Amino acid sequence: MIFPNQCYIELTQKCNLRCFHCFAQATPDALDELSFEQVVEIYEQLPELNPIYLNISGGEPILVKDFYRIIEYAAKQPYITNLLTNGTLWTKDSIEKFADCVPDRNIIIQISLDGPFEIMAKHRNMDLHQYKQIFESAFLFRELGFTVMALSVVDAVTAPYILDTVKDALVNGYFNNIKMVPLFMSGRALNNIDLLEGFWDSWSNIVKEVTEIRKYAIWGELSKKVSLGFFTLYELVAPLDQYGMLNEALETWGLDIFDINKYRQQIRRNYYCECGFSELTISSEMNVFPCVASIRSSLNCGSLNKNRLSKIWAESDLLNWYRSEKHDLQLKEPCNSCQFKDFCGGGCRLTSLSLYGNLNSIDNRCPYVIKYNKTMTH
Amino acid sequence: MAIFIVKDGNQIYRVRKEDVGCSVFCNESYIEANDSIYNMLYIISEKGVKSYLDEVFNLYNEERNIITNDLLEIAYSFIESAIFIEIANELIKTLKNAEEAGL
Numbered sequence: 001m002i003f004p005n006q007c008y009i010e011l012t013q014k015c016n017l018r019c020f021h022c023f024a025q026a027t028p029d030a031l032d033e034l035s036f037e038q039v040v041e042i043y044e045q046l047p048e049l050n051p052i053y054l055n056i057s058g059g060e061p062i063l064v065k066d067f068y069r070i071i072e073y074a075a076k077q078p079y080i081t082n083l084l085t086n087g088t089l090w091t092k093d094s095i096e097k098f099a100d101c102v103p104d105r106n107i108i109i110q111i112s113l114d115g116p117f118e119i120m121a122k123h124r125n126m127d128l129h130q131y132k133q134i135f136e137s138a139f140l141f142r143e144l145g146f147t148v149m150a151l152s153v154v155d156a157v158t159a160p161y162i163l164d165t166v167k168d169a170l171v172n173g174y175f176n177n178i179k180m181v182p183l184f185m186s187g188r189a190l191n192n193i194d195l196l197e198g199f200w201d202s203w204s205n206i207v208k209e210v211t212e213i214r215k216y217a218i219w220g221e222l223s224k225k226v227s228l229g230f231f232t233l234y235e236l237v238a239p240l241d242q243y244g245m246l247n248e249a250l251e252t253w254g255l256d257i258f259d260i261n262k263y264r265q266q267i268r269r270n271y272y273c274e275c276g277f278s279e280l281t282i283s284s285e286m287n288v289f290p291c292v293a294s295i296r297s298s299l300n301c302g303s304l305n306k307n308r309l310s311k312i313w314a315e316s317d318l319l320n321w322y323r324s325e326k327h328d329l330q331l332k333e334p335c336n337s338c339q340f341k342d343f344c345g346g347g348c349r350l351t352s353l354s355l356y357g358n359l360n361s362i363d364n365r366c367p368y369v370i371k372y373n374k375t376m377t378h
Numbered sequence: 379m380a381i382f383i384v385k386d387g388n389q390i391y392r393v394r395k396e397d398v399g400c401s402v403f404c405n406e407s408y409i410e411a412n413d414s415i416y417n418m419l420y421i422i423s424e425k426g427v428k429s430y431l432d433e434v435f436n437l438y439n440e441e442r443n444i445i446t447n448d449l450l451e452i453a454y455s456f457i458e459s460a461i462f463i464e465i466a467n468e469l470i471k472t473l474k475n476a477e478e479a480g481l
Contacts, residue, residue, distance in 0.1 A: 005403070050381050050394050050395075052403045078392070080403075080405075
């Protein structure tokens with residue numbers, strides 16, 4: 001059996017914010033949340049799948065009634081655990097209480113940070129007090145010995161400001177490191193499709209700049225603390241290609257995009273996509289999804305109220321479809337002629353489903369596909 | 379459970395049994411290895427390097443030289459890959475000392 005490397009457990013869909021691009025479509029009105037007993041039930045099934053990384057997410061996890069009990073339990077488990085929080089609801093008391101539950105400081109705190117207050121206010125519907133609280137929380141967590149990282153979502157609006165914000169946050173020591181990820185089109189982002197406008201130019205520029213920061217140590221010691229994440233290979237390769245920097249995929253980012261076997265080992269997965277191979281997500285309704293971005297989409301693989309996690313993982317038709325070696329779309333143009341087709345497998349299926357209603361359509365978000373379509377139109 | 383933890387200096391590695399061989403995860407690196415390495419790491423995580431070597435040489439005493447060379451090769455490959463550095467150094471030191479002592 002293939003084992004997933006990471007598992008997301010969404011404690012609740014409830015959140016005090018209402019971010020424009022939230023995968024989970026989290027909202028202050030959401031009611032579902034996992035109880036301590038349900039979380040234990042999930043954890044007791046995990047040894048059948050042996051994940052390494054466990055991500056406790058939301059919504060905003062701290063809003064869950066059994067939050068501290070869950071954290072105390074999670075801290076005793078053998079996984080590398082991340083807590084994904086927006087950082088706005090913590091107080092000195094709640095952080096100290098959290099620290100009491102995690103005496104070994106073995107839960108990594110991940111906080112969202114996309115830019116200055118004006119940008120965060122627009123993108124995440126937060127007020128100035130909440131914005132300041134993000135930094136206050138990060139500072140207190142670090143002071144108590146936790147590793148704190150920030151995750152920044154890059155789109156056309158955040159991109160012009162994000163590097164300055166990231167650098168300031170690192171200079172002031174709020175975070176151990178910061179990862180920037182591209183805007184992904186699922187969940188609430190689909191209601192804000194205008195976020196895609198100008199996205200590629202902005203993201204490509206960020207990829208170029210961050211690559212240069214890392215390569216030339218432009219920020220000195222801080223340069224190593226900023227990194228990029230990507231969902232599909234084209235999000236890294238197309239921008240590098242655009243700037244004639246393809247060799248940096250290996251030299252700066254350690255990904256051999258010309259050797260499929262090395263590449264698969266470097267990205268810690270056996271195939272082009274996390275789905276069915278290296279990731280699974282459990283929603284606060286106890287439903288299983290192939291990846292975190294697909295939560296509450298139609299890609300529901302089964303309910304833990306009806307089946308064991310290992311049975312869903314092994315027998316879900318959808319997950320087994322992801323595992324099938326070749327998908328027909330790789331035979332379609334422009335994927336069929338693309339030098340990266342074996343690395344990327346035709347792009348993200350969730351994007352195709354979300355934007356075009358078809359799991360099997362070409363991923364029209366890919367810059368290579370956009371370019372091909374323009375050429376064909378002309 | 380098919381995952382165990384190996385502590386090596388400040389590093390913590392998680393070793394997972396796969397259908398064939400094993401995967402080793404830590405913050406800085408990821409490697410895939412065979413079943414022999416999995417068994418070796420499991421015993422080391424439970425009992426330490428010295429006990430592992432005692433066990434191996436009790437089992438394969440007649441092939442001591444071959445086993446020693448294989449283990450040294452593994453230890454050097456760990457160092458080259460920058461993983462299990464302290465375990466690798468302890469393996470090398472113990473095996474070399476045994477060689478010098480004429481064992």
